[in-house]
Amino acid sequence: MTAMAATENGKKLRYAVIGAGMAGILAGIRLKERGETDFVIFEKGDGLGGTWRDNHYPGLTCDVPAHAYTYSFAPNPEWSAFYATGPEIRGYFNGVAEQYGVVPHIRYNSEVVGCVYDDATHQWEVTIVDGSKHVVDVVIAASGVLHHPKYPDIAGLDSFEGTCLHSARWDDSVETAGKRVGVIGCGSTGIQIVTALSGHSERVVHFQRSPQWIMPVPYFEYSDEDRQAFRDDVQKIDDIRYGDDYWSGIRRFTKAVTDVDGPEMKEIEAVVLRNLEDSIRDPELREKLRPNYRAACKRLIYSWSYYDAVQHPSVFVETGGIERVEPNGVRMKDGSFHELDILVLATGFHADRFIRPATVTGRAGASLDDAWSRRPTAYLAVSIPGFPNFFMLNGPTGPVGNFSLIDIAERQWGYVDQLIDQLRSGTHRAVEPSQAAMDDYEARRIDAAKRTIFGSGCTSWYLDAEGVPASWPWSYEAFSEAMDAPKLEDYLLHA
Known part of the structure; x- marks a missing residue:
């Protein structure tokens, strides 16, 4: 890793961002804005753009209006139409990553295969497919949802x-x-x-x-x-x-x-x-x-x-x-x-994998596969008990629907950044949600999700293995309010 950069609060942190799609690029930009320079964006592919790199089929178009499908800080006057094509969107992300100096931080063809948390040092060891290992303080999982193609089980x-x-x-x-x-x-x-x-x-x-x-x-x-x-x-x-x-x-x-x-x-x-x-x-x-x-x-x-x-x-x-x-x-x-x-x-993706098949081992040997054995979930869609300093953008149980996931990721970053401030201050070395907060959130979420239209009786990629909608089941305003500021009483703060 490169030499560590001091933040405005004086605490030196190292970061691994997993994925150079929309959310990973966002994380890199926001880290640079905070004066952070010691971060690497590990990308399994040979270019950035995430789903907009992987998908280039005939007719590919985003169904969110082009000017709404942009970062809030990077408007694009050059869209060709009200709805943008896939190649245009990928070009936009390439341009923004270049403009904001994120590209030098990206390591292509560098799939993350494992993350292991060290209880003694409160650090993560991130292993790349080539066998190299990188020790960091914070992991940002921005791997997205739609990147493991699903093939139909059809005879012949x-x-x-x-x-x-x-x-x-x-x-x-x-x-x-x-x-x-x-x-x-x-x-x-x-x-x-x-x-x-x-x-x-x-x-x-x-x-x-x-x-x-x-x-x-x-x-x-x-x-x-x-x-x-x-x-x-x-x-x-x-x-x-x-x-x-x-x-x-x-x-x-x-x-x-x-x-x-x-x-x-x-x-x-x-x-x-x-x-x-x-x-x-x-x-x-x-x-x-x-x-x-x-x-x-x-x-x-x-x-x-x-x-x-x-x-x-x-x-x-x-x-x-x-x-x-x-x-x-x-x-x-x-x-x-x-x-x-x-x-x-055109049979979609395995929407329940997220960072997997990478193996993630948290505090006291906790396994992410075990934590997600019933269904993938995360507290407010960003963090998981037993996995300190591990944050997700567009993670499980986040809002899904016919709106811009860029807005969702930006709001989530604002929330995550406030949690990282607990580490930047030097007062705490690790932060994770409590199991009690997670259990309460998930019980309320499942109950509400079953009563949404997503649970009204059809098959869709929104549903988990038990038929429960794997999404945020409340209003967009409720999500925005939840992302305004963390309730620190819901978190374990390790000195």
């Missing part, structure tokens, strides 16, 4: 003789024009890929185990004049990022999630139902696309063009069960067969 999948690829492992050399393409999966990714390939590929078969409710949203490109106006007056960007159009939607959505029979949820259900009824002309197709669960039980799909794309003559929606994959296509349970050249697995 390995027998397919065409091109088969997961959406998060897209091969840009694959030519889709004029080909017969099957897309398995109906989340945002599957919707975006089918939309991009409609009218481009000879035939697109969209295999849907359960169709999605589609929330219609506006889409428009920014003109050169628009971008110049954003450059000349940052207030125009702030009016979008902090304006009522965006935040009233966030408040309405989170209210609907937590009050499932309230007027906000009824409004959302009415909008998505009207979108289906008014957009799909063919009655048979309309019924294929009609979900049998409530809106927002799964993560809502925001799209301005899927219903148009799915009615293109080249697209076929298949809602029957898959029997098996054969060398040249997919056989359905009713005996029908779809001959394919390319099979795309």
